[in-house]
Amino acid sequence: MNAIRSLCLAGLLLIVSGLGLSRSHASPQGAPPPNPAPGGAAQESPTAKLTPDDIANGKQIFAAQCAGCHGFDGSGQLGPNLHGVLARRGDAGIFAAVRNGTGAMPPVMSLNDQRVWQVVGFVRTLGDTGPVEAAKGDPEKGKTVYDANGCVVCHAIGMTGGGVGPQLTTIGRSRPPKYFYEFLRDPGKNPPAGYALVRVVSKDGHETTGIRVSEDTFTIVLRDVGGHFYSFDKPKLKTIEPQPGQTVMPSYGNLSATDMDNLVAYLSSLKGAQ
Numbered sequence: 001m002n003a004i005r006s007l008c009l010a011g012l013l014l015i016v017s018g019l020g021l022s023r024s025h026a027s028p029q030g031a032p033p034p035n036p037a038p039g040g041a042a043q044e045s046p047t048a049k050l051t052p053d054d055i056a057n058g059k060q061i062f063a064a065q066c067a068g069c070h071g072f073d074g075s076g077q078l079g080p081n082l083h084g085v086l087a088r089r090g091d092a093g094i095f096a097a098v099r100n101g102t103g104a105m106p107p108v109m110s111l112n113d114q115r116v117w118q119v120v121g122f123v124r125t126l127g128d129t130g131p132v133e134a135a136k137g138d139p140e141k142g143k144t145v146y147d148a149n150g151c152v153v154c155h156a157i158g159m160t161g162g163g164v165g166p167q168l169t170t171i172g173r174s175r176p177p178k179y180f181y182e183f184l185r186d187p188g189k190n191p192p193a194g195y196a197l198v199r200v201v202s203k204d205g206h207e208t209t210g211i212r213v214s215e216d217t218f219t220i221v222l223r224d225v226g227g228h229f230y231s232f233d234k235p236k237l238k239t240i241e242p243q244p245g246q247t248v249m250p251s252y253g254n255l256s257a258t259d260m261d262n263l264v265a266y267l268s269s270l271k272g273a274q
């Protein structure tokens, strides 16, 4: 494992699920989350022992390790809103989500159990209220906008659609509405991890631009807009240049406000078959 690989972990997990390959489950790290004691009185959750200092530490850890995806106030950005998650998952469920990962969220490897409990303590303080954002458009009309704008060429929902961009089958579960508004207007500004565009030039002058699928010391694999994969031996390349701010996903900033609201409502409604 090299550093680049681990940096790309989040992206790889997203891509692998996008390609429909089965993804090996990350092995749980550290102690398993505590279960209620079998039969007897419910065991006290480790969060009951947290001091105000622990919660303050948890807040700092959240700002450093979670806010990039969940927002500083926990109201969601690349990842979902966490207000109300305590009621849904309980202490042990939040702990497990952080320790083992959940859905499109990679496990957080860099924290020991004590620090994960501190961050769980902070997530508890978010409570149920707070800024919960609901999509304001009409999802059915949004599907028409989706169909009319060629999204299906690059994105699959269920079994239908292309594979250049990530699958959107359950995107409404993992991204809040405000992410869609920002992303659709300016997709290059903050592409999801793993979709960075890279341009390589071989020593004999051939250029290829594509999404970086994987990279290690000796090879880099790119995928172009057509979905074709290219593997390069690094020693044969003259340059490897990331293209920050560029993406193959077109900007949809020219949609009318109503179309945009409806499209966001449609995307937010995509939560997978249940």
Ligand code: HEC
Residues within 6 Å of the ligand: 010, 062, 065, 066, 067, 068, 069, 070, 078, 079, 080, 081, 082, 085, 088, 089, 093, 094, 097, 098, 102, 103, 104, 105, 106, 108, 119, 120, 123, 173, 174, 193
């Ligand atoms: C790389 C982005 C990313 C980072 C970093 C991240 N998360 Fe997440 N998180 C997500 C995504 C995406 C989901 C939604 C997963 C799904 O259901 O597909 C999620 C889901 C969760 C959930 C479950 C939410 C629910 O409604 O069930 C919890 C709890 C959570 N994250 C807590 C955290 C905490 C605490 C941290 C920091 C220690 C953290 N996350 C770091 C992206 C991230």
Ligand code: HEC
Residues within 6 Å of the ligand: 145, 146, 149, 150, 151, 152, 153, 154, 155, 164, 165, 166, 171, 175, 180, 183, 187, 188, 191, 192, 195, 196, 225, 247, 248, 249, 250, 252, 263, 267
């Ligand atoms: C030419 C191919 C292409 C078309 C057309 C396209 N996309 Fe994308 N889309 C991508 C790629 C590639 C990504 C990955 C991120 C990036 O490159 O910025 C992406 C990312 C996304 C994401 C972010 C997914 C995530 O995990 O955060 C959403 C949402 C999205 N597209 C929705 C749409 C919608 C809605 C349309 C139509 C209005 C559309 N896309 C049209 C290629 C496309």
